[in-house]
Amino acid sequence: MNQSRSEHIEYLLKKAGFKACLEGEEPDIVVFNTCAVREHAKNRAVSIIGQFASQKRKDGFPIILVCGCMSQIYQKELLHHVPNIDVLLGTHNLEEVPLLIQKRLEKQKDTQPQLAFWSKPEGQFLETGYSRKPGVSAFLPITYGCNNFCSYCVVPYATGPQRSKPMELILEELQKILEEGFKEVTLLGQNVNSYGEDLGLKWGFEKLLENIEKLVEERPSRVWIRFITSHPKDMRESIVDLVKESKVLCPYFHLPIQAGSNKILELMNRGYTKERYLEIASYIRDTIPDASIGTDIIVGFPEETEADFQQTLEVVEKVQFEIAYTFAYSPRPKTRASSMVDSVPPQEKKRRLLELNQLVRRVYQKRVEKLRGKTVALLIDKQEKTFSGRTPSNLRVFIESSVKNSLKPGDMLLVKITDIRDGKIFAEKA
Numbered sequence: 244m245n246q247s248r249s250e251h252i253e254y255l256l257k258k259a260g261f262k263a264c265l266e267g268e269e270p271d272i273v274v275f276n277t278c279a280v281r282e283h284a285k286n287r288a289v290s291i292i293g294q295f296a297s298q299k300r301k302d303g304f305p306i307i308l309v310c311g312c313m314s315q316i317y318q319k320e321l322l323h324h325v326p327n328i329d330v331l332l333g334t335h336n337l338e339e340v341p342l343l344i345q346k347r348l349e350k351q352k353d354t355q356p357q358l359a360f361w362s363k364p365e366g367q368f369l370e371t372g373y374s375r376k377p378g379v380s381a382f383l384p385i386t387y388g389c390n391n392f393c394s395y396c397v398v399p400y401a402t403g404p405q406r407s408k409p410m411e412l413i414l415e416e417l418q419k420i421l422e423e424g425f426k427e428v429t430l431l432g433q434n435v436n437s438y439g440e441d442l443g444l445k446w447g448f449e450k451l452l453e454n455i456e457k458l459v460e461e462r463p464s465r466v467w468i469r470f471i472t473s474h475p476k477d478m479r480e481s482i483v484d485l486v487k488e489s490k491v492l493c494p495y496f497h498l499p500i501q502a503g504s505n506k507i508l509e510l511m512n513r514g515y516t517k518e519r520y521l522e523i524a525s526y527i528r529d530t531i532p533d534a535s536i537g538t539d540i541i542v543g544f545p546e547e548t549e550a551d552f553q554q555t556l557e558v559v560e561k562v563q564f565e566i567a568y569t570f571a572y573s574p575r576p577k578t579r580a581s582s583m584v585d586s587v588p589p590q591e592k593k594r595r596l597l598e599l600n601q602l603v604r605r606v607y608q609k610r611v612e613k614l615r616g617k618t619v620a621l622l623i624d625k626q627e628k629t630f631s632g633r634t635p636s637n638l639r640v641f642i643e644s645s646v647k648n649s650l651k652p653g654d655m656l657l658v659k660i661t662d663i664r665d666g667k668i669f670a671e672k673a
């Protein structure tokens with residue numbers, strides 16, 4: 244999400260006549276687009292911005308601009324931690340970035356930073372224009388903000404209510420992305436399943452996917468479409484059905500469960516039970532056997548007992564997630580959970596995280612073992628020691644060295660899985 248927003252900021256700055264520095268050049272302006280979702284992200288950002296801010300040249304350059312979720316949440320408090328910030332703005336004022344920099348340049352001797360924050364939600368989400376680096380994959384935001392107020396999460400406070408991008412604008416953006424030659428497009432939103440609800444659309448996400456499918460199918464070359472994140476409370480069988488029937492939608496569902504105990508799910512205000520989650524996960528497994536399911540899990544949420552944690556492990560065993568991002572709970576400002584007692588000690592959170600990660604790895608290895616000998620489609624997107632790419636179901640596959648010379652990033656080909664070593668999947672051209 245932040246990478247995509249940074250691409251939008253770069254677009255706005257270039258439009259206003261600024262240009263990106265080349266490697267090794269000294270910048271006149273440094274833009275920090277920050278995240279506040281976990282305490283760790285915030286601490287790292289403060290430390291990195293502080294480093295840059297303390298190395299300003301005598302002429303006051305580079306100008307330091309900080310925007311994004313962290314500055315939206317902490318606002319002026321951040322200026323105490325990092326006093327050398329020149330421009331500080333939140334999450335909804337990105338269009339003002341060039342103007343605020345211009346103002347700062349005009350008042351270079353003035354030590355007062357330029358500030359801009361939103362106080363009430365804006366109208367429609369009409370963000371358009373992204374300066375994407377040429378490559379294989381592109382992001383396309385379809386919503387911004389979130390209405391769900393999961394009790395641990397700062398995102399709704401930092402980004403405001405969900406606002407959906409009008410469908411025509413998304414299709415226009417997609418058209419541009421396709422013309423730029425990208426092979427894979429990921430639609431972004433905190434809860435893509437609720438796309439369009441704020442525009443008064445019923446089944447808006449299905450309609451959007453159908454329109455995207457029509458547009459992409461008319462193209463001569465193949466393009467894959469993905470979407471993240473699916474919220475289990477709004478995930479529907481009809482979305483799975485659409486993916487099953489589709490030639491362009493990839494069968495990867497990022498469906499964060501967060502916890503396996505109904506007590507914790509309720510305290511988290513997630514809006515679904517473990518049983519409903521398992522039902523939709525089985526529907527995915529039964530309908531599209533080659534699909535992958537990814538997830539996010541938090542351990543050590545307030546009041547999570549060992550028994551609750553064991554239920555999370557049981558769900559991981561049952562669903563056999565191909566991908567899992569796991570986190571130790573950290574209290575975030577303004578959230579409901581931050582007023583609860585953070586009852587699980589840090590050492591215990593660490594232990595649970597370790598145990599969970601070990602299980603996630605075991606489950607992944609067991610699941611991918613089934614791929615041995617199979618032929619799968621691959622989109623090559625990396626060239627390191629060897630070429631690698633991802634399958635439609637989002638699994639990374641490494642190409643055995645014999646064919647690598649005839650490949651390049653962006654190639655789509657059929658490969659045969661030859662080996663699985665240490666959890667890494669290897670293949671050769673089919």
Ligand code: SAH
Pocket residue numbers: 280281395396397398432433434472474499501539540541570571572573574575
């Ligand atoms: N919209 C997505 C999640 C966005 S935040 C969804 O609903 O699933 C990305 C992930 O960060 C979350 O899924 C959660 O697992 C993690 N996260 C958010 N707040 C957290 C907190 N306070 N402590 C630990 N992990 C957190």
Ligand code: SF4
Pocket residue numbers: 389390391392393396397398399433434474
């Ligand atoms: Fe945060 Fe929940 Fe919204 Fe995801 S759905 S961004 S976890 S409040």
